[in-house]
Amino acid sequence: MNKVFLIGAAGTKYGKSNLTARDLSMLASKHAIESSGIKSHDIQAAFVANAFGMAEKQGHLGPLLMSSLGIPHVPSSTIEAACCSGGSAFREAYVNVASGFYDVMLVTGTEKVSHLDTLTATTYFAYGGDYLFEGNSGASFPGLYAAMARAHMHEHGTTEEELAAVAVKNHNNGIFNEKAHLQKKITVDDVLKSPVVADPLKFFDSCPFSDGAAAAIIASEEFMNKNGLEKKVSIKGSGRSGGSGSLHTRDNISSLESTIKASREAFGQAGINVKEIDFAEVHDCFTIAEIIAMEDLGIFEKGQASKAVVEGRTAINGEIPINPSGGLKSKGHPVGATGVGQIVEVFDQLTGNSGKRQVNDARIGLTHNVGATGGSCAVHIFERE
Amino acid sequence: MNKVFLIGAAGTKYGKSNLTARDLSMLASKHAIESSGIKSHDIQAAFVANAFGMAEKQGHLGPLLMSSLGIPHVPSSTIEAACCSGGSAFREAYVNVASGFYDVMLVTGTEKVSHLDTLTATTYFAYGGDYLFEGNSGASFPGLYAAMARAHMHEHGTTEEELAAVAVKNHNNGIFNEKAHLQKKITVDDVLKSPVVADPLKFFDSCPFSDGAAAAIIASEEFMNKNGLEKKVSIKGSGRSGGSGSLHTRDNISSLESTIKASREAFGQAGINVKEIDFAEVHDCFTIAEIIAMEDLGIFEKGQASKAVVEGRTAINGEIPINPSGGLKSKGHPVGATGVGQIVEVFDQLTGNSGKRQVNDARIGLTHNVGATGGSCAVHIFERE
Numbered sequence: 001m002n003k004v005f006l007i008g009a010a011g012t013k014y015g016k017s018n019l020t021a022r023d024l025s026m027l028a029s030k031h032a033i034e035s036s037g038i039k040s041h042d043i044q045a046a047f048v049a050n051a052f053g054m055a056e057k058q059g060h061l062g063p064l065l066m067s068s069l070g071i072p073h074v075p076s077s078t079i080e081a082a083c084c085s086g087g088s089a090f091r092e093a094y095v096n097v098a099s100g101f102y103d104v105m106l107v108t109g110t111e112k113v114s115h116l117d118t119l120t121a122t123t124y125f126a127y128g129g130d131y132l133f134e135g136n137s138g139a140s141f142p143g144l145y146a147a148m149a150r151a152h153m154h155e156h157g158t159t160e161e162e163l164a165a166v167a168v169k170n171h172n173n174g175i176f177n178e179k180a181h182l183q184k185k186i187t188v189d190d191v192l193k194s195p196v197v198a199d200p201l202k203f204f205d206s207c208p209f210s211d212g213a214a215a216a217i218i219a220s221e222e223f224m225n226k227n228g229l230e231k232k233v234s235i236k237g238s239g240r241s242g243g244s245g246s247l248h249t250r251d252n253i254s255s256l257e258s259t260i261k262a263s264r265e266a267f268g269q270a271g272i273n274v275k276e277i278d279f280a281e282v283h284d285c286f287t288i289a290e291i292i293a294m295e296d297l298g299i300f301e302k303g304q305a306s307k308a309v310v311e312g313r314t315a316i317n318g319e320i321p322i323n324p325s326g327g328l329k330s331k332g333h334p335v336g337a338t339g340v341g342q343i344v345e346v347f348d349q350l351t352g353n354s355g356k357r358q359v360n361d362a363r364i365g366l367t368h369n370v371g372a373t374g375g376s377c378a379v380h381i382f383e384r385e
Numbered sequence: 386m387n388k389v390f391l392i393g394a395a396g397t398k399y400g401k402s403n404l405t406a407r408d409l410s411m412l413a414s415k416h417a418i419e420s421s422g423i424k425s426h427d428i429q430a431a432f433v434a435n436a437f438g439m440a441e442k443q444g445h446l447g448p449l450l451m452s453s454l455g456i457p458h459v460p461s462s463t464i465e466a467a468c469c470s471g472g473s474a475f476r477e478a479y480v481n482v483a484s485g486f487y488d489v490m491l492v493t494g495t496e497k498v499s500h501l502d503t504l505t506a507t508t509y510f511a512y513g514g515d516y517l518f519e520g521n522s523g524a525s526f527p528g529l530y531a532a533m534a535r536a537h538m539h540e541h542g543t544t545e546e547e548l549a550a551v552a553v554k555n556h557n558n559g560i561f562n563e564k565a566h567l568q569k570k571i572t573v574d575d576v577l578k579s580p581v582v583a584d585p586l587k588f589f590d591s592c593p594f595s596d597g598a599a600a601a602i603i604a605s606e607e608f609m610n611k612n613g614l615e616k617k618v619s620i621k622g623s624g625r626s627g628g629s630g631s632l633h634t635r636d637n638i639s640s641l642e643s644t645i646k647a648s649r650e651a652f653g654q655a656g657i658n659v660k661e662i663d664f665a666e667v668h669d670c671f672t673i674a675e676i677i678a679m680e681d682l683g684i685f686e687k688g689q690a691s692k693a694v695v696e697g698r699t700a701i702n703g704e705i706p707i708n709p710s711g712g713l714k715s716k717g718h719p720v721g722a723t724g725v726g727q728i729v730e731v732f733d734q735l736t737g738n739s740g741k742r743q744v745n746d747a748r749i750g751l752t753h754n755v756g757a758t759g760g761s762c763a764v765h766i767f768e769r770e
Contacts, residue, residue, distance in 0.1 A: 001484075022517070045625075053512070054439040057520070060467035060513040063630035063760030072634075073646055075625040075761065077473040080463040082445035088462040092477055099386075099484030127438070128445040132407070135442070240430075240460040245448035249457075261458055375448030376460065 003221040004097045006233040006382060008036025009347035011214035011340075014181040014332030016114040021056055021336075024213035025110035026068045028337070032106070032215035033069075035347075037229050040069040043217070044102040046076040047093050049085035049109035050336035052124050053078070056112050065108060082128030083285060085109060086214070086339020087240075087369030087378025093218055094238045094380075103223040109340035110213035121209045125335070129372045130246035141285065142206060144247050144373050146198035149288035152254040153200070156303035158291065160200050164191035165309045166287035167204050167329055173316055174326025176357035181210045181332030191287075205287040210332030214341035233350045236364070237270030237381035239263055243374040256374035259296035263368065266379040272364065274298040277381070279321040279349060279359045281342035283370035284328050293368055294322060297379075316357055324349065324357045339369035339378060350384040388606040389482045391618040391767060393421025394732035396599035396725075399566040399717030401499040406441055406721075409598035410495035411453045413722070417491070417600035418454075420732075422614050425454040428602070429487040431461040432478050434470035434494035435721035437509050438463070441497050450493060467513030468670060470494060471599070471724020472625075472754030472763025478603055479623045479765075488608040494725035495598035506594045510720070514757045515631035526670065527591060529632050529758050531583035534673035537639040538585070541688035543676065545585050549576035550694045551672035552589050552714055558701055559711025561742035566595045566717030576672075590672040595717030599726035618735045621749070622655030622766035624648055628759040641759035644681035648753070651764040657749065659683040662766070664706040664734060664744045666727035668755035669713050678753055679707060682764075701742055709734065709742045724754035724763060735769040 010031035012024050019027070025048060033040050048061045058064075062076025079089040086109035093105040113121050122142075126135030134144060152158045168188055174180035186204055194203035224231055243258030244250050250257075267273060274297060282297070284290035294305040299320055308314055314322040325331045325345035328338060346365040348354045362384065369378045395416035397409050404412070410433060418425055433446045443449075447461025464474040471494035478490040498506050507527075511520030519529060537543045553573055559565035571589055579588035609616055628643030629635050635642075652658060659682060667682070669675035679690040684705055693699055699707040710716045710730035713723060731750040733739045747769065754763045 020517075051444060052439070054437070054509070057508075057512050057516045059436060059465055060630075060757055060760055062466065063627050063757070064515060066627050067630040067634065071627075072629040073627055073642060075473075075627045075647075076466070077470075077477070077761070078465040080444055080465060081447065081461070085462075088460075092462070092480075095477075095481055095484060095486050099480060099486070101480050101484070123442075124439070127442050130449060131442045132405075242448050242451050242456075242458055242460045244457040245445075245450075245452040249452065257458060262460075372445055372448070375445055376462070 001098050002100055004094055004218050004235045005224055005231055006216060006235060006347055007219045007229060008032045008217040009344040010035050011179060011344045012212050013179040014210040014212035014334055017211035021050060021053060021110040021112040022058055022061060022064055025061060025065050025108045028213035028215040029065060029069060029106060029108045032217050036217045038104060040071055042104050043071060043074055043106045044104050045096060046074055046106040047089040048076060048078045049089035049340060050078050050111060051080050051082060051085050052111060052113060052335065055116060055124055081376040082371035083335050083338060084369045084371030084376035084378055085336045088376060090216060090340060090343060090380060091238055091240045091378050094235055097218050097220050104219045106215060106217050107340055108213060108215040109337035111334035111336040112211045113209045114211045133246050142198035142201055145286040145288055146201045147247060148253050149200050152288060155254050158306045160192060161188055162306035162310055163205055163287040164188040166290045167191050169309060169315055170284060170323050170327040170329040173324050173357055174330025176355060177326045177331055180326045180330050181208050182330045201286055207285050207328035207333040210334040212332060212334035212337045214337045214344045216340055216343045231385040233347055233382050234385055235380060236383045237266035239265030239379040241377050245375045247373050256292060256296050258374045258377035259293060262377040262379040263297045266381050270381045277364045277366045278362045279324055280366040280368060281323055281325060281345050282368040284323060285333060297368060316359060321359045324359055342367040342369060346382050350382060386483050387485055389479055389603050389620045390609055390616055391601060391620060391732055392604045392614060393417045393602040394729040395420050396564060396729045397597050398564040399595040399597035399719055402596035406435060406438060406495040406497040407443055407446060407449055410446060410450050410493045413598035413600040414450060414454060414491060414493045417602050421602045423489060425456055427489050428456060428459055428491045429489050430481060431459055431491040432474040433461060433463045434474035434725060435463050435496060436465050436467060436470050437496060437498055437720065440501060440509055466761040467756035468720050468723060469754045469756030469761035469763055470721045473761060475601060475725060475728060475765060476623055476625045476763050479620055482603050482605050489604045491600060491602050492725055493598060493600040494722035496719035496721040497596045498594045499596045518631050527583035527586055530671040530673055531586045532632060533638050534585050537673060540639050543691045545577060546573055547691035547695055548590055548672040549573040551675045552576050554694060554700055555669060555708050555712040555714040558709050558742055559715025561740060562711045562716055565711040565715050566593050567715045586671055592670050592713035592718040595719040597717060597719035597722045599722045599729045601725055601728045616770040618732055618767050619770055620765060621768045622651035624650030624764040626762050630760045632758050641677060641681050643759045643762035644678060647762040647764040648682045651766050655766045662749045662751045663747045664709055665751040665753060666708055666710060666730050667753040669708060670718060682753060701744060706744045709744055727752040727754060731767050735767060
């Protein structure tokens with residue numbers, strides 16, 4: 001297995017954009033290439049992560065992106081695993097480079113949803129769950145995550161105030177991220193008084209629908225050596241798991257089996273334990289999701305994560321910063337881009353380019369990307385060289 | 386690189402179905418598993434090939450399929466590359482098993498479009514091209530392939546009668562395929578007198594919109610040996626290429642660069658030349674596409690393929706049978722399933738299970754799957770053990 005390096009990464013601003021997913025993918029890819037020290041013609045293959053291209057009348061995005069980069073012959077596929085599309089696409093690129101099929105690959109996640117009204121967008125998102133048994137019955141993601149929140153409250157005594165603390169912390173981080181969708185400080189009171197979306201989750205417990213794109217470039221050690229490129233960040237571990245496609249079929253809904261399985265695989269490959277990571281970008285589509293993620297990753301014991309957030313232990317200057325980028329909650333959630341955007345944050349952090357949200361002496365970073373209610377999960381671990 | 390075997394493959398009947406893409410994927414997967422001699426819990430990872438799930442309100446198909454097979458923990462992603470989704474998904478599964486990331490993988494292609502009216506379906510298909518510059522201006526695939534046909538006629542003197550001979554031959558083959566969408570004998574005269582879709586292409590020059598699913602299972606040599614499984618078919622070569630995302634940007638539109646590049650990669654890996662293949666399943670979405678494919682693959686010299694068809698050299702009992710299954714033209718074209726369905730035909734042929742359409746002493750078979758007007762191409766070469 002070849003050692004694989006993350007050699008470049010960049011994203012567009014997340015938020016409402018007048019550009020198409022296609023345009024956004026080009027911008028992010030161009031900036032990622034510029035950040036990497038390679039030229040576009042060094043790219044040998046690519047994956048595009050995208051979930052809702054059809055809602056914008058454009059599938060098969062890869063050849064359009066490759067053509068715009070001047071490399072139309074480069075093979076590319078779109079990978080979709082709902083909100084885990086980005087992490088899944090990155091995983092497959094890692095497999096291709098680690099195994100020597102290619103030396104250099106581009107992974108670009110992109111999404112455009114702001115042309116849809118909220119009802120249509122929520123419905124499209126629900127297509128990522130089990131639409132027949134969930135979305136079609138009105139159980140879109142806010143409702144499903146609300147059920148998970150209720151279960152977690154019941155089992156572990158988690159409170160709405162504790163959930164709110166996740167949102168407050170992530171908005172605090174996002175203020176320092178100029179590419180964040182919601183650069184706005186909020187208080188626990190703001191969260192608690194915001195409109196109920198699906199009880200107990202409120203407006204400020206929920207991430208926004210965002211447009212945006214993010215791109216990452218990975219390369220083999222051989223390519224790095226041959227081209228005299230500086231090794232900045234390496235990929236230490238990659239884990240990927242599935243989980244039951246719908247919530248009602250599970251024994252337990254206050255934990256995601258797919259996070260547990262994917263993270264153990266990634267930690268095993270990296271040969272490290274969770275205590276060694278310096279920060280993590282986790283999938284906080286709703287505040288409860290960040291709590292569950294931290295527990296399933298093993299960062300905190302079950303039932304302890306929400307207390308840790310309230311105590312500031314997951315803040316940028318805390319013992320284990322979680323979502324220094326602002327997370328999905330503040331940075332935004334352009335579905336196909338999200339998992340790749342997490343990797344952009346890790347690249348910036350591990351190369352010391354995160355400005356006011358820089359995690360002190362960040363050496364090992366983890367990304368955790370979830371599709372739907374855990375039907376898919378991808379975890380990656382990166383190390384500063 | 387591990388040697389990889391195709392150990393099972395099966396498809397549903399193609400045509401109009403009352404089932405969903407999800408249901409169809411389950412049926413094909415179940416039958417593929419049964420054909421392989423393994424149990425579903427032996428499957429370690431999966432890809433689903435699907436292009437239009439959103440038109441049926443269901444993305445993120447993998448976890449639903451895995452859950453239905455009793456293996457919800459198994460990671461899966463959807464891969465989309467327009468009509469090349471199936472071949473692309475198979476390619477990525479091959480990479481994962483050849484490199485040792487997994488020992489056994491399932492690849493299932495599935496599509497449901499018959500609930501859409503013809504205009505809507507054609508529009509959805511057009512999203513696989515360059516919608517901004519092509520589909521949005523009325524240039525859907527029939528029009529684009531018509532332009533390619535005109536160019537081929539101009540450059541090589543190809544005639545409408547010769548194109549019709551492709552359709553007649555594929556319908557002749559499809560009569561012997563009980564799973565074909567259009568089991569109906571047609572004549573050159575039928576084709577020439579059928580309604581013009583996009584001049585010079587007529588109704589019978591065009592493949593149908595089909596529902597259907599196809600699944601294949603691949604495994605590493607180590608797994609085969611450990612489990613005492615009979616080695617029937619091995620994967621000798623895999624090639625994958627991109628091509629310009631739109632037709633108007635190309636120097637030449639009577640040939641697909643992506644077919645040339647992907648096939649040379651596959652032949653190179655297999656260490657064989659085109660003369661050694663015994664039959665091929667090629668991407669005949671329109672009759673002209675089969676002509677261009679045979680020439681780009683190197684089966685015939687440029688400008689010679691159409692004559693060969695008229696002379697019967699590509700019939701099942703000819704020197705190089707092309708599309709013994711009936712091809713997209715007669716067997717049908719359920720987009721996500723198509724590339725995997727080609728592999729099902731190869732499996733059946735190389736294991737001697739093709740009944741009246743059996744190619745005599747078939748030893749090496751090739752599949753050629755194209756996305757859009759060649760934006761993507763995947764070529765695989767298989768050998769009977």
